Amino acid sequence: MVNNKKSNDNFRHIIQVLWTLVTNAYIIGFIRGKIYQGKIKNVCVPGLNCYSCPGAVASCPIGALQAVIGSYEYKFSFYIAGFFIIIGTFMGRFVCGYLCPFGLFQDLLNKIPLRFKVSTFKFDKILRYFKYLVLIVFVVLMPIFITDIIGQGFPWFCKLICPAGTLEGGVPLVLLNDAMRSTVGLLFGWKFFILIAVIILSVIIYRPFCKYVCPLGAIYSLFNPISAFKYSINTDKCINCKMCAQVCKMGCNPVENPNSLECIRCGKCRSICPEEAIEYTFFNERKKI
C-alpha cells in the first residue's frame, strides 16, 4: 500500500514538473532577464504562474483578473470569470494537485525531513477561511475601489502579498536585470519576507499558502462539489478504517466528504485505501481504479 502511495505521488510530481516546464518554456527569458511577449499571453494557465516569470509563456489568472477589474474600462471580467467557470467545472482543485507550479514548490519543500512536522493546530480550521477574505479584499475590492484619478486600480494581491510573483518573477528578474536591481526597495523587502516565511512554513506544514492564503485555490475550491471530476465513496467496499483521513495532508476526511473544498485531488487517499473504495467519476461516469 505504501508503495502504491509512493508511485501515485511520483506520477503526480512528474505531471507537476512537466506542466511547470511546458508553461515556463521561454528559456531565453532566463538568459536575458526579459519576459516572453508573444501571443499566448492572451490566455491564462490554470495555476498560479506569474506572468512576470522570465519563462512564463501564458498569463496568471489572478493577475489577469486584477488587471481587468482594475482597469478604468471594466469593473467585472467576463473573460476571467468564464475561464474560472470552465476550469473549475471541469476539474475544481485538481489544478492545485497537478497543475500549479507554486503548489509543486510547496510539495517539494515539505519533503525536506524535519523532526517536527505540524499536521494541524488550534486555529487550522478557522484560518482556512482566510483565503476567501484575501480573494474578496485584495483581489476584488481593492483593485476595483482604490484607484488613481483616471480610475485605474492596482493589483493589490500581487503588490502586497503574492509570494509566487516574488519567487517566479521578482527573484529571477532582480538577479538577472541590472535596471530592476537598482530599483529594489522596502516593498521588495516585504514581499521577500513573505516568500521566506512561506518557504519556512512549507517545510513544517503541508502547503500553508494553499490552505490559508491562495485566492486561486479559494476560487477552485467552490467548484469541487460540482465539478465534472469528482470523488465518491463506494460504501459497499469501505470498511471505515480511516486510513484515508490519516494520510490526507490537507486535513480532509474523504469518507465524510469526498468533495471537500480543501481537497486538492492529490490521490493519496485513493492509493492508500486497502479496499479501493474511493472512486472517481468524470461527468458521472465511474472510472475503474
Add this chain to the structure above:
Amino acid sequence: MFLKNKSSALTAVTLLAGFLFLFIGVYRGESIIVFEKAVNICLECIGIG
C-alpha cells in the same frame, strides 16, 4: 438516475455559461487588457512597484 441527470445538467449549464462569459469577455476586449499587462514586466508582481 434522476439525480445523476440533474447533476450532469448542472455541469453542462455551468460549462455553457463559462464559454458564454469567455466569449463576451473576448468580444469586449478584455483579453487585450490581459495581454498588455502580461507582456510588460509587472512591477507589482516582482515587488518594486
